[in-house]
Amino acid sequence: MQIQTSFIENTRVGLTAKGKLYLVPTPIGNLDDMTFRAINTLKEVALILAEDTRHTIKLLNHFNIETKMRSFHEHSRAHEVTEWVELLESGQDLAxxxxxxxxxxxxxxxPLVQACLEEAIDIVALPGANAALTALIASGLSSEHFTYYGFFPRSMKEQKEVLALVGSRQETAIFYESPFRIKKAVVAIEKELGADTSVVVARELTKRYEEYIRGTAAELAAYLAQQPLKGEIVLMLEGGQLPPQSNLAEKAAQLELPYKAQVELAMAEDGLSSKDAIKQVAKQLGIKKQDVYQAYHDL
Incomplete structure (x- = not known):
């Protein structure tokens, strides 16, 4: 195992030193949530890489930030990553x-962060707004233990898989969801985890019409059937509704969960380390431990 460490200098001496990549958070709604440090960083870097330049230009104009901007999104190609890394290696800071x-x-x-790490380029993450954590702390659900799962799955099979995982864990689950699919998501929660499952829907966070809708899965399903929602949504629900299973790895296999999910289930239910859970799942499935290890670590 190769250990990599990085020490971030506050100042850079000499023109030949490498630049830094700054990861700068932006407001999730209310522009007043932009920090002084974030504004100053965007003013001082040589170039800003933005997911959607048409969207980000409104933010830059609001704070009188005149730094040049280029697009960097999910469809950006490998040669673009190489271009930004070369700029950083030449001594220019990017955001x-x-x-x-x-x-x-x-x-x-x-991909850009990974490429920078490979070239020993410093990465500086600034603190700032995040919809998932903002919603969690005001939800009323437990914030001691939680997992953020990304967007709620669209297919019924994937919904069953992730809700089986949520139901096995004593922690709050956090998802992002579209206002057009939130009703179906809550119905799926009610079906898989029970009508009494505590659910919270947060929408339009930090904006004028910010709203939290709290209740059981059954109550929210009935509400959403009559009241369509608008805006960006964070969906949260309590975990731990499913009873303990005597043979969790076998049950996970029957549910056709991915290897990684089976390992996580074994860790949650049996209190195993990832190493021991990988070994247990491999043994239950009769496969090589290395295959489960690679799946768990996304290799």
Missing amino acids: LVSDAGMPLINDPGH
Whole structure:
């Protein structure tokens, strides 16, 4: 195993030193949530890489930021990553921003960060707004233990898989969801985890019509059947509704969960380390431990 460390200098001496990649969060709604440090960083870097330049230009104009901007999104190609890395190696600082919130959270940027790490280029993450955590702390659900799952799955099979995982864990689950699909998502939660499952829907966070809708899965399903929602949504629900299983790995296999999900289930239910859970799943399935290890670590 190769250990990589990085020490971030506050100042850079000499023109030949490498630049830094700044990961700069942007407001999720209310522009007043932009920090002084974020504004100053965007003013001082040589170039801003934005998910959607048409969206980000409104932010830059609001704060009188005149820094040049280029697009960097999920369809950006490898040669573009190489171009930005070369700029950083030449000594120029770059900033990466998403349309809203923290960069890389359901947004492009991972290939660039990985390329910078490979070339020993410093990465500086600025703190700032994040919709998932903002919603969580005001939800009323437990914030001691939680997992952010990204967007709620669209297919019924994937919904069953992820809700089986949520139901096995004593922690709050957080998803992003579209206002056009939130009703179906809550219905799926009611069906898979029970009518009494506590659910919270947060929408339009930090904006004028910010709203939290709290209740059981059955109550929210009935409400959403009569009241369509608008705006960006964070969906949260309590976990731990499913009873303990005597043979969790076998049950996970029957549900056709991916290897990674089976390992996570074994860790949650049996209190195993990832190493021991990988070994247990491999043994239950009769496959090589290395195959499960690679799946768990996304190799």
